[in-house]
Amino acid sequence: MELRLKFLFIFFVLVFIIITGRLFYWQIILSDRLEGEADTQRTKLFQIPAKRGTIMAQDGSLLVANQRAYLVYAEPRKIKNMTNTQDLLADILDLDAASISGKFRNESLAWIPIAHKVEEEKKQMLQTKNLPGIGFEEEGLRYYPESSMAAHILGFVGKDAKGDDKGYFGIEGFYDRQLKGRTGSMRQETDARGLPILIGKQTRIEPENGRDLILHIDKSVQFIIEKKLEEAINKYGAKGGWVVVMEPKTGSILGMASSPAYEPKKYGTYDNSLYKNPIVAESYEPGSTFKVLVMGAALKEKKVKPSQEFIEEGPIEIGGYQIRTWNNQYSGKITATGILEKSSNVGMVMIGKLLGKDKLIQYIKKFGIDRTTGIDLEEEVSADLRPENSWYDIDYATASFGQGIAVTAIQMIRAVSAIANDGILVEPHMVKTIVNPDGRKIDIRPKIIDQVISKEAAHVLSEMMVQAVDHGEARYSKPKGYKIAGKTGTAQIPIAGHYDATKTIASFVGFAPVPNPQFVMLTTLKEPTSSPWGSETAAPLFFSIARELFSYYGIRPSQ
């Protein structure tokens, strides 16, 4: 009897130990895992996406806004009819049915993304089909009310390596961190149906929406220059071109157009060589437009006066090379103003010699030609200026008339704007105001870089440039009654160590009205075929746009 009792006691102790051990295993050893699984079952975690900031024109109207879009995903294990589902998805989303089928057959995947950035309309069409195993997650999609206007200014939004939205090129790229904001999240206790339990645990991290940007861009000016540029490219048979309009006192970019461009909404369907804005990312030899900078330097250094006479009787020989005028005509006696009017290369070599080699390089740097301008666009570059110890006499000579030296369009217009702005060089800027999600506005103030030439030299040079327009080759297309300062440029294109005899970059840079210019503008046409000359292509484009701008800004004729 005692033995049986002992066995029974031992049996109960053993059972007790086993149960305790098992409880220890489930409640202590596996507690974290089970707690996590329970948490997953009864709580729902979802992201609250932050709205990407909008981009607006000067008047507050939208250039880039946000549209609701969706990621369409599939959970293959929940799909009842694979063939029907894949066909409907392919039909509505305009995808290849075979690629969807391939994804569905991958049994290791429980969740498959089918399509990103699906618009509301297509999402509604899919929802009405009530397809089991197909779900939607909200995503942002950029929307462009003005379609492809200002594409190179704006850039586009693509994906980074992690699959998150990221801005590329232009404003979207430069201000990506300001625009993207920060995603929020909410963790909420839910019941068996997935509905929120009000008295349950809830933790919420509010999303921080991106900042909005207001640009200096005037939509009307942008529309005008884009339209005129396309017309000019067609008329003069050019490969492309660009136009920049800037406010000389503040550096505000009022309009910036380049062609060929692309449509930011469908950026993936374009060649990626089109993404970069050539105005800030492509360098070219400026040709005769550069002469105004060298002349400005010589005036500032008091090496030349507008009425000072020079002897120009034929080509000039420098370092074994012959420098001619563009039309091989020589004036005999020519004033400094006449050198600009007739765009004489020989005359400019003489001016350059008076200025001196060291001063020439010094002023090239003062005008900002050796560095980026600091404009708030992502892809800005600057061509390197050769080290001074590698400059030969011919290099100084050709630089004085804008060959053998490379600039970007933004460098060129910024440099000329100093002439229009009493000799003061400013930093060009796209964004006028940053608007915080809470409504607080941060104005971007104009930035003065340097007093490059004196006010007097700038005023004298402006008058010389007015004479160059009134009496130069471009005089026939100039609007009557207005004082416009400007300079034509026709630069040959260097290819494989020599200059192409037939292809040019034709440009015109100027500002108006003189005095108190309200805008400075650069127009450039690449390889025009109807005529290679800036006076016959880029200048008429400039004046055609200027006419519209005079009317738009209510600028009265002064002559």
Add this chain to the structure above:
Amino acid sequence: MKKKITFRPILILFYLSLAIVQVYILNSISTYGGKLNDIDNEIRLVEDNNDILAENIASASSVTTLYNKAKMLGFVTNPPVLSLDPLPVALSSLPSN
């Protein structure tokens, strides 16, 4: 002899009634999650509609749309500019008395 008043039954009754009220309130709001979901969906729908309207306004007021409409209505760009300053003045050549 005075009867002693005990608070114990009153307290027990009070606690019981609080418990009943709590159960009643918790039970009532247990289904509010569904209502909250419905309200959230309504808000989303209104927000969606607002977004669509904002898009339509932005498209309708785009420069390209306005330009094309104006062209259709017969407006022209760049009308000829006539400056009236200085005004031409007719001078009398007769001597004044």
